[in-house]
Amino acid sequence: MTIRIRVLANATVALIAGAAVLAGCTRSESEGTPAPAGSEGQQVVASSTPGGAGCTLQQYGAAKLDLADAVVGFSQSEKEANPFRIAETQSIRDEAAKIGVKKLLVTNAQSQLSKQISDIQDMLAQGAQFLIVAPLNSDGLEPALQAAAAKKVPVLTIDRKINAAPCKDYLAFLGSNFVEQGRRAADAMIKVTGGTGRVAILLGSSGNNVTTDRTNGFVEQVKAKAPGLQIVAQQTGEFARDKGQAVMEQLISSNPDITAVYAENDEMALGAVTALRSAGKSPGKDVKIVSIDGTRNAVQAIVDGTINAVIESNPRFGPLAFKTAQDFYAGTAIGENVIISDREYGSTNARESLAGAY
Incomplete structure (x- = not known):
């Protein structure tokens, strides 16, 4: 694994890079508006070369897929009453449209675990071939994961981790450290x-x-x-x-x-x-x-x-989620944790950065 680090601030760089590696991150990318300059705009970006340690299409047991000819499902966990969830769902919608996904199915569990399970099962019944899931909790999604595994449908979890086996129960976690x-x-x-x-x-x-x-x-x-x-x-x-x-x-x-x-x-x-x-x-x-x-x-x-x-806590998962899916189907090994970059706001940069906040 080769790691490239771009640093926009001096503080805690070694600590962050080390944490990403220890967490099993083998591929990460920045997306969205670059972090503002200065100590409150710290951002670290790490990436790995294809073929490194991680989950491959063959290991997962999934069939090769062209997303432009696929049905993709997105399961949102919570009511879109807070800006993070609104931005997260919109980012998935926008990127799916941008890359030309054949059909995007979107559900919202309304903060109910039982509904999220049935939402995922329903999307599978509608022919979903790749799933992006924002889990409500770290535990409890086993019936939905089992339904996806039975159909060899990869599941990419975003923003919250689940207590399950990567490259078996789900493909990988995409989110912040x-x-x-x-x-x-x-x-x-x-x-x-x-x-x-x-x-x-x-x-x-x-x-x-x-x-x-x-x-x-x-x-x-x-x-x-x-x-x-x-x-x-x-x-x-x-x-x-x-x-x-x-x-x-x-x-x-x-x-x-x-x-x-x-x-x-x-x-x-x-x-x-x-x-x-x-x-x-x-x-x-x-x-x-x-x-x-x-x-x-x-x-x-x-x-x-x-x-x-x-x-x-960056909610703009769309570009990185679909890039991860494309890389997976192209033969790249996907690491257990795909870490997105996060900015920081303080008194010296808040006013100039306001337009880029969600």
Whole structure:
């Protein structure tokens, strides 16, 4: 495997590259708007030569396929009420149209695991020959995966990992390095707080690797680099704005001396902003806020001074998902983890980067 790294910032480059390799990443590409220059525009891109370690068409047992003459299915997991899901689905639609996919089937599980399973089974019944799945949870999709395996239909999972065997139960995972996102959020928090304070964590939903990894990355980095930052509370806000606001209200009541909030997505961060204001506090000043996602509303909040930093979780999976599928059918070995690049927003680049946020 050969790895090419392009660095747009000095911070934690070796750490990121190492994490990508350890995670089993054998092929990754950047897509979308390039990261802004400067320390808050860090981006790492790694790629491998064809024929390296990974899953091949022959190993998977699938038939060769021309996507321009194929039926492709996309299973969205959650209600498209937040910008990440809207951008994710639109990116899949746009790229399918761009490369001329014969037919794209799109379903939405409405945050119901049983519906996602039946959605996938229905798409298979409609002749889907390749599946892109945004899993609701890391566990529970076994009936759908078994149905796809029975028909030798490859399944590419995006944005959340599943607890299953790559190149057997599914082809590969395409998404961010969530542990690294947590580490970068910790670095941003250390920067905006000066490395001291009392931090509350608004956790994402339970049952998926995104929450676990973003939490572990943040906590480990804070412990290693900023012992003056004390994590005083961790409570789930389910990745939702209203729940983030409600949890923040509770945390302010039980921990009135909180000086910083790490929200594991932007929606919860925006809910926290509302809660802090209602409590008479000044978000972004009295209480520093760092979050993950990169939605336009959150980047605007940086411009407005109510959020201090945001680590992007890139939802623009379409180009990389279909490129991965094309490479797979062309004979390239696909690594277990295909890592997409994520930008970072802070006070020095938020205004100029606002148009590129989703």
